[in-house]
Amino acid sequence: MISYRMGPTNGSFVTEFILMGLTEEPNLQIPLFLLFLIMYIITALGNLGLMILIALNSYLHRPMYFLLFNLSFIDLCYSSVITPKMLMNFVLSKNIVSYIGCMTQLYFIIFFIISECYVLTSMAFDRYVAICSPLLYNISMSPKVCSYLILGSYLTAFSGSMVNLGCVLRLKFCDRNIINHYFCDVLPLLQLSCSSTYVNELEIFIIAGINIIVPSFTILISYAFILSSIFHINSSEGRSKAFNTCSSHIIALSLFFGSGAFMYLKPPSAGSLDEGKISSVFYTIVVPMMNPLIYSLRNKDVKTALRKTLHRRKI
Numbered sequence: 504m505i506s507y508r509m510g511p512t513n514g515s516f517v518t519e520f521i522l523m524g525l526t527e528e529p530n531l532q533i534p535l536f537l538l539f540l541i542m543y544i545i546t547a548l549g550n551l552g553l554m555i556l557i558a559l560n561s562y563l564h565r566p567m568y569f570l571l572f573n574l575s576f577i578d579l580c581y582s583s584v585i586t587p588k589m590l591m592n593f594v595l596s597k598n599i600v601s602y603i604g605c606m607t608q609l610y611f612i613i614f615f616i617i618s619e620c621y622v623l624t625s626m627a628f629d630r631y632v633a634i635c636s637p638l639l640y641n642i643s644m645s646p647k648v649c650s651y652l653i654l655g656s657y658l659t660a661f662s663g664s665m666v667n668l669g670c671v672l673r674l675k676f677c678d679r680n681i682i683n684h685y686f687c688d689v690l691p692l693l694q695l696s697c698s699s700t701y702v703n704e705l706e707i708f709i710i711a712g713i714n715i716i717v718p719s720f721t722i723l724i725s726y727a728f729i730l731s732s733i734f735h736i737n738s739s740e741g742r743s744k745a746f747n748t749c750s751s752h753i754i755a756l757s758l759f760f761g762s763g764a765f766m767y768l769k770p771p772s773a774g775s776l777d778e779g780k781i782s783s784v785f786y787t788i789v790v791p792m793m794n795p796l797i798y799s800l801r802n803k804d805v806k807t808a809l810r811k812t813l814h815r816r817k818i
Contacts, residue, residue, distance in 0.1 A: 517676040517695075519601045524592030525685045525780055536593035542792050543586040549795035550575040550582075553805070560808040566644040567633070570626045571798055573653050577622060578791035581615030584608055585787050589685040602676075605687040606668060612686065613664040616763070616786070617714050621656035623756060624718040625649075630752075631725040634732050634745075663710050670706045674698055684780055686787070690766070691779075711767035719760045726753060751797050755790060762786045 525535065553575045557563045588608070592598045600608070632643045671689060677697035684691040689707060693700045729749060736742040762785035799805040 517602065517678070517680040519599055519680065520605050520687065520695075521681045522588065522592055522598040522600060522685060522687070523681055523683045524598060525589070525784070532593045536590060539586060539593075539788065540590060542788055543582060543590070546582045546586070546788075546792040546795075547579060549792065549799075550579040553795045553799050554579070556799075556805065556808055556812060559812060562811070563804060563808050566646075566649045567626070567629050568804075569646075569649050570622060570629060570653070573656075574619065574622050574626065574798070575795060577615050577619050578794050581612060581619070582788065582791040584611045584615065585686045589788075592685055600687065605682075605692075606672065608687045609671065609689060609692070610664050610668045612688070612787075613667050614660045617660035617663045618656050619759070620714050620718040620763075621659055622653070623759070624721050625652040625656065627722040627725040627756075628652075631728055634729050659714070663714060666706060667710060670703045674700065674703065683777075684783070686783075688779075688783065707767060711763070715760055715764050715768065719764075722756055722760075755793050755797050758793070759786050759790045762790075 526532075554572055557568045557572045557575075585608075588598070588600070629644055632640050636643065667689060671692060674692070674696040675698040676692075676695050679695045679697075682688075682691045682695065689703070693703055696703075726749060730746075733742055733745045733749065736745060762782045765782045766779050766786075
Protein backbone atom coordinates (compact mmCIF):
# COMPACT_ATOMS: atom_id res chain seq x y z
CA MET A 504 0.00 0.00 0.00
CA ILE A 505 1.42 3.39 -1.00
CA SER A 506 1.96 5.84 1.83
CA TYR A 507 1.83 9.61 1.56
CA ARG A 508 2.44 12.70 3.64
CA MET A 509 0.72 16.01 3.17
CA GLY A 510 2.90 18.78 1.81
CA PRO A 511 2.54 22.52 1.90
CA THR A 512 0.46 22.50 -1.28
CA ASN A 513 -2.75 20.71 -2.18
CA GLY A 514 -0.85 17.59 -3.27
CA SER A 515 0.39 14.42 -1.65
CA PHE A 516 4.07 13.46 -1.28
CA VAL A 517 5.64 10.05 -0.96
CA THR A 518 7.05 9.08 2.46
CA GLU A 519 8.22 5.58 1.51
CA PHE A 520 9.43 3.74 -1.55
CA ILE A 521 9.09 0.18 -2.82
CA LEU A 522 12.24 -1.38 -4.29
CA MET A 523 11.32 -3.44 -7.36
CA GLY A 524 14.49 -5.54 -7.12
CA LEU A 525 16.74 -7.12 -9.73
CA THR A 526 14.00 -9.16 -11.45
CA GLU A 527 10.30 -9.96 -11.00
CA GLU A 528 10.64 -13.44 -12.54
CA PRO A 529 9.20 -15.83 -9.87
CA ASN A 530 11.34 -18.82 -10.84
CA LEU A 531 14.56 -16.82 -10.36
CA GLN A 532 13.86 -15.48 -6.86
CA ILE A 533 15.23 -18.39 -4.78
CA PRO A 534 18.24 -19.20 -7.03
CA LEU A 535 19.26 -15.52 -7.11
CA PHE A 536 18.74 -15.20 -3.36
CA LEU A 537 21.11 -18.12 -2.74
CA LEU A 538 23.63 -16.85 -5.31
CA PHE A 539 23.84 -13.33 -3.89
CA LEU A 540 23.78 -14.60 -0.29
CA ILE A 541 26.84 -16.77 -1.03
CA MET A 542 28.54 -13.83 -2.77
CA TYR A 543 27.83 -11.56 0.20
CA ILE A 544 29.22 -14.11 2.67
CA ILE A 545 32.40 -14.42 0.56
CA THR A 546 32.63 -10.62 0.36
CA ALA A 547 32.16 -10.13 4.11
CA LEU A 548 34.50 -12.93 5.17
CA GLY A 549 37.15 -12.01 2.58
CA ASN A 550 37.29 -8.30 3.38
CA LEU A 551 36.91 -8.69 7.15
CA GLY A 552 39.50 -11.49 7.20
CA LEU A 553 41.96 -9.37 5.22
CA MET A 554 41.46 -6.40 7.56
CA ILE A 555 42.07 -8.59 10.64
CA LEU A 556 45.14 -10.17 9.03
CA ILE A 557 46.68 -6.78 8.22
CA ALA A 558 45.89 -5.44 11.72
CA LEU A 559 47.41 -8.46 13.51
CA ASN A 560 50.64 -8.71 11.52
CA SER A 561 53.22 -5.96 11.93
CA TYR A 562 54.89 -7.49 8.87
CA LEU A 563 52.01 -6.01 6.83
CA HIS A 564 52.13 -2.55 8.39
CA ARG A 565 53.39 -1.00 5.17
CA PRO A 566 51.89 1.58 2.77
CA MET A 567 50.48 -0.94 0.29
CA TYR A 568 48.65 -2.85 3.01
CA PHE A 569 47.47 0.31 4.76
CA LEU A 570 45.73 1.21 1.48
CA LEU A 571 44.49 -2.36 1.07
CA PHE A 572 43.05 -2.26 4.61
CA ASN A 573 41.03 0.83 3.67
CA LEU A 574 39.90 -0.75 0.40
CA SER A 575 38.63 -3.81 2.30
CA PHE A 576 36.88 -1.56 4.83
CA ILE A 577 35.11 0.35 2.03
CA ASP A 578 34.13 -2.82 0.18
CA LEU A 579 32.76 -4.39 3.36
CA CYS A 580 30.77 -1.25 4.21
CA TYR A 581 29.13 -0.53 0.89
CA SER A 582 28.34 -4.15 0.12
CA SER A 583 26.65 -4.25 3.56
CA VAL A 584 24.70 -1.09 2.71
CA ILE A 585 23.36 -2.66 -0.50
CA THR A 586 23.25 -6.48 -0.42
CA PRO A 587 21.09 -7.22 2.68
CA LYS A 588 18.34 -4.96 1.34
CA MET A 589 18.73 -6.56 -2.08
CA LEU A 590 18.32 -10.05 -0.58
CA MET A 591 15.02 -8.95 0.98
CA ASN A 592 13.67 -8.32 -2.53
CA PHE A 593 13.88 -12.05 -3.28
CA VAL A 594 11.87 -13.16 -0.21
CA LEU A 595 9.39 -10.31 0.36
CA SER A 596 6.41 -9.48 -1.82
CA LYS A 597 7.08 -5.77 -1.14
CA ASN A 598 10.47 -4.44 -0.12
CA ILE A 599 9.53 -1.13 1.49
CA VAL A 600 12.08 1.53 2.47
CA SER A 601 11.22 4.83 4.16
CA TYR A 602 12.07 8.16 2.53
CA ILE A 603 14.73 8.83 5.18
CA GLY A 604 16.07 5.28 4.87
CA CYS A 605 16.30 5.64 1.09
CA MET A 606 18.17 8.95 1.31
CA THR A 607 20.51 7.49 3.94
CA GLN A 608 21.31 4.47 1.77
CA LEU A 609 21.87 6.73 -1.25
CA TYR A 610 24.29 8.92 0.72
CA PHE A 611 26.43 6.03 1.98
CA ILE A 612 26.50 4.28 -1.40
CA ILE A 613 27.82 7.41 -3.13
CA PHE A 614 30.26 8.06 -0.26
CA PHE A 615 31.81 4.58 -0.35
CA ILE A 616 31.89 4.33 -4.15
CA ILE A 617 33.71 7.67 -4.54
CA SER A 618 36.06 6.66 -1.70
CA GLU A 619 36.88 3.44 -3.54
CA CYS A 620 37.68 5.35 -6.74
CA TYR A 621 40.41 7.33 -4.98
CA VAL A 622 41.74 4.49 -2.81
CA LEU A 623 42.19 2.42 -5.99
CA THR A 624 43.98 5.42 -7.52
CA SER A 625 46.28 5.64 -4.49
CA MET A 626 47.02 1.92 -4.76
CA ALA A 627 47.93 2.29 -8.44
CA PHE A 628 50.25 5.19 -7.55
CA ASP A 629 51.81 3.05 -4.80
CA ARG A 630 52.55 0.25 -7.29
CA TYR A 631 53.91 2.78 -9.80
CA VAL A 632 56.39 4.19 -7.28
CA ALA A 633 57.36 0.71 -5.98
CA ILE A 634 58.12 -0.62 -9.48
CA CYS A 635 59.26 2.45 -11.41
CA SER A 636 60.99 4.49 -8.67
CA PRO A 637 61.86 2.05 -5.86
CA LEU A 638 64.63 4.28 -4.43
CA LEU A 639 62.08 7.04 -3.80
CA TYR A 640 59.44 4.70 -2.34
CA ASN A 641 60.04 5.45 1.36
CA ILE A 642 59.77 9.18 0.69
CA SER A 643 56.92 9.13 -1.85
CA MET A 644 54.81 6.68 0.20
CA SER A 645 55.69 7.74 3.74
CA PRO A 646 53.09 7.21 6.50
CA LYS A 647 52.26 10.93 6.32
CA VAL A 648 51.67 10.79 2.54
CA CYS A 649 49.52 7.65 2.90
CA SER A 650 47.43 9.33 5.60
CA TYR A 651 46.91 12.37 3.36
CA LEU A 652 45.90 10.14 0.43
CA ILE A 653 43.27 8.32 2.50
CA LEU A 654 42.04 11.52 4.16
CA GLY A 655 41.75 13.15 0.75
CA SER A 656 39.79 10.15 -0.56
CA TYR A 657 37.26 10.34 2.27
CA LEU A 658 36.94 14.14 2.13
CA THR A 659 36.36 14.04 -1.64
CA ALA A 660 33.75 11.31 -1.13
CA PHE A 661 32.07 13.30 1.65
CA SER A 662 31.79 16.45 -0.48
CA GLY A 663 30.57 14.52 -3.56
CA SER A 664 27.95 12.56 -1.64
CA MET A 665 26.72 15.68 0.18
CA VAL A 666 26.30 17.56 -3.11
CA ASN A 667 24.45 14.59 -4.60
CA LEU A 668 22.20 14.19 -1.56
CA GLY A 669 21.43 17.92 -1.47
CA CYS A 670 20.33 17.84 -5.10
CA VAL A 671 18.10 14.79 -4.53
CA LEU A 672 16.49 16.30 -1.40
CA ARG A 673 15.22 19.23 -3.47
CA LEU A 674 13.16 16.88 -5.64
CA LYS A 675 9.45 16.30 -5.05
CA PHE A 676 7.91 12.82 -5.31
CA CYS A 677 4.17 13.19 -5.81
CA ASP A 678 2.48 9.86 -6.45
CA ARG A 679 4.86 7.24 -7.88
CA ASN A 680 7.01 5.42 -5.34
CA ILE A 681 8.17 2.18 -7.02
CA ILE A 682 11.95 2.32 -7.60
CA ASN A 683 13.02 0.20 -10.57
CA HIS A 684 16.19 -1.00 -8.85
CA TYR A 685 17.46 -3.17 -5.98
CA PHE A 686 18.75 -0.16 -4.03
CA CYS A 687 18.04 3.55 -3.77
CA ASP A 688 20.06 4.82 -6.72
CA VAL A 689 19.86 8.37 -7.97
CA LEU A 690 18.86 7.66 -11.60
CA PRO A 691 15.72 5.61 -10.81
CA LEU A 692 14.76 8.27 -8.25
CA LEU A 693 14.94 10.97 -10.95
CA GLN A 694 12.36 9.06 -12.99
CA LEU A 695 9.91 9.20 -10.08
CA SER A 696 10.25 12.93 -9.46
CA CYS A 697 7.40 15.27 -10.37
CA SER A 698 9.71 18.30 -10.35
CA SER A 699 12.45 19.35 -12.77
CA THR A 700 15.51 17.06 -12.75
CA TYR A 701 17.75 19.17 -15.01
CA VAL A 702 20.02 20.31 -12.16
CA ASN A 703 20.29 16.74 -10.90
CA GLU A 704 21.21 15.35 -14.31
CA LEU A 705 23.88 18.04 -14.70
CA GLU A 706 25.21 17.37 -11.19
CA ILE A 707 25.37 13.60 -11.80
CA PHE A 708 27.29 14.10 -15.04
CA ILE A 709 29.79 16.47 -13.39
CA ILE A 710 30.30 14.48 -10.16
CA ALA A 711 30.45 11.13 -11.95
CA GLY A 712 32.66 12.56 -14.69
CA ILE A 713 35.20 13.94 -12.22
CA ASN A 714 35.21 10.91 -9.93
CA ILE A 715 35.37 8.32 -12.71
CA ILE A 716 37.44 9.98 -15.45
CA VAL A 717 40.17 11.55 -13.26
CA PRO A 718 40.92 8.36 -11.24
CA SER A 719 40.63 6.19 -14.40
CA PHE A 720 43.07 8.41 -16.30
CA THR A 721 45.53 8.44 -13.36
CA ILE A 722 45.33 4.65 -12.97
CA LEU A 723 45.75 4.18 -16.73
CA ILE A 724 48.93 6.28 -16.78
CA SER A 725 50.30 4.50 -13.68
CA TYR A 726 49.77 1.04 -15.16
CA ALA A 727 51.17 2.14 -18.54
CA PHE A 728 54.45 3.03 -16.79
CA ILE A 729 54.29 -0.18 -14.72
CA LEU A 730 53.79 -2.35 -17.82
CA SER A 731 56.62 -0.53 -19.57
CA SER A 732 58.91 -1.35 -16.64
CA ILE A 733 57.74 -4.98 -16.62
CA PHE A 734 58.71 -5.42 -20.27
CA HIS A 735 62.27 -4.37 -19.34
CA ILE A 736 62.61 -7.17 -16.75
CA ASN A 737 65.33 -9.55 -17.97
CA SER A 738 63.91 -12.71 -16.39
CA SER A 739 61.07 -14.17 -18.45
CA GLU A 740 59.66 -15.86 -15.33
CA GLY A 741 59.69 -12.60 -13.34
CA ARG A 742 58.19 -10.73 -16.29
CA SER A 743 55.39 -13.30 -16.65
CA LYS A 744 54.61 -13.26 -12.91
CA ALA A 745 54.51 -9.44 -12.75
CA PHE A 746 52.36 -9.26 -15.88
CA ASN A 747 49.85 -11.83 -14.53
CA THR A 748 49.53 -9.86 -11.28
CA CYS A 749 49.01 -6.55 -13.11
CA SER A 750 46.52 -8.07 -15.55
CA SER A 751 44.29 -9.32 -12.70
CA HIS A 752 44.40 -5.84 -11.14
CA ILE A 753 43.51 -4.23 -14.48
CA ILE A 754 40.54 -6.60 -14.96
CA ALA A 755 39.12 -5.69 -11.53
CA LEU A 756 39.67 -1.97 -12.16
CA SER A 757 38.06 -2.19 -15.61
CA LEU A 758 34.98 -3.90 -14.17
CA PHE A 759 34.59 -1.27 -11.45
CA PHE A 760 35.18 1.88 -13.50
CA GLY A 761 33.67 0.49 -16.72
CA SER A 762 30.36 -0.50 -15.12
CA GLY A 763 30.24 2.80 -13.21
CA ALA A 764 30.87 4.80 -16.39
CA PHE A 765 28.21 2.80 -18.27
CA MET A 766 25.70 3.59 -15.53
CA TYR A 767 26.36 7.29 -14.87
CA LEU A 768 28.12 8.82 -17.89
CA LYS A 769 25.57 7.94 -20.56
CA PRO A 770 22.67 10.27 -21.48
CA PRO A 771 19.49 9.65 -19.41
CA SER A 772 17.64 8.58 -22.56
CA ALA A 773 20.28 6.01 -23.58
CA GLY A 774 19.54 2.45 -22.49
CA SER A 775 17.04 1.20 -19.96
CA LEU A 776 17.13 1.00 -16.17
CA ASP A 777 17.10 -2.80 -16.50
CA GLU A 778 20.46 -2.59 -18.27
CA GLY A 779 21.63 -0.25 -15.51
CA LYS A 780 20.65 -2.78 -12.84
CA ILE A 781 22.80 -5.46 -14.46
CA SER A 782 25.69 -3.01 -14.76
CA SER A 783 25.29 -2.04 -11.10
CA VAL A 784 25.74 -5.66 -10.01
CA PHE A 785 29.38 -5.50 -11.13
CA TYR A 786 30.50 -2.44 -9.15
CA THR A 787 28.25 -3.04 -6.11
CA ILE A 788 28.52 -6.81 -5.64
CA VAL A 789 31.05 -8.53 -7.94
CA VAL A 790 34.01 -6.15 -7.47
CA PRO A 791 33.83 -6.04 -3.62
CA MET A 792 33.89 -9.85 -3.67
CA MET A 793 36.79 -10.02 -6.15
CA ASN A 794 39.07 -7.40 -4.56
CA PRO A 795 40.25 -9.39 -1.51
CA LEU A 796 40.80 -12.44 -3.74
CA ILE A 797 42.76 -10.52 -6.38
CA TYR A 798 44.86 -8.40 -4.01
CA SER A 799 45.59 -11.10 -1.41
CA LEU A 800 45.43 -14.70 -2.69
CA ARG A 801 48.17 -14.03 -5.26
CA ASN A 802 50.21 -11.98 -2.79
CA LYS A 803 53.21 -13.72 -1.18
CA ASP A 804 53.29 -11.37 1.84
CA VAL A 805 49.62 -12.01 2.66
CA LYS A 806 50.07 -15.77 2.32
CA THR A 807 53.10 -15.64 4.65
CA ALA A 808 51.19 -13.55 7.21
CA LEU A 809 48.24 -15.97 7.03
CA ARG A 810 50.51 -18.98 7.67
CA LYS A 811 52.15 -17.22 10.64
CA THR A 812 48.77 -16.28 12.11
CA LEU A 813 47.42 -19.83 11.76
CA HIS A 814 50.66 -21.22 13.22
CA ARG A 815 50.38 -18.92 16.26
CA ARG A 816 46.79 -20.09 16.85
CA LYS A 817 47.85 -23.74 16.74
CA ILE A 818 50.58 -23.10 19.33
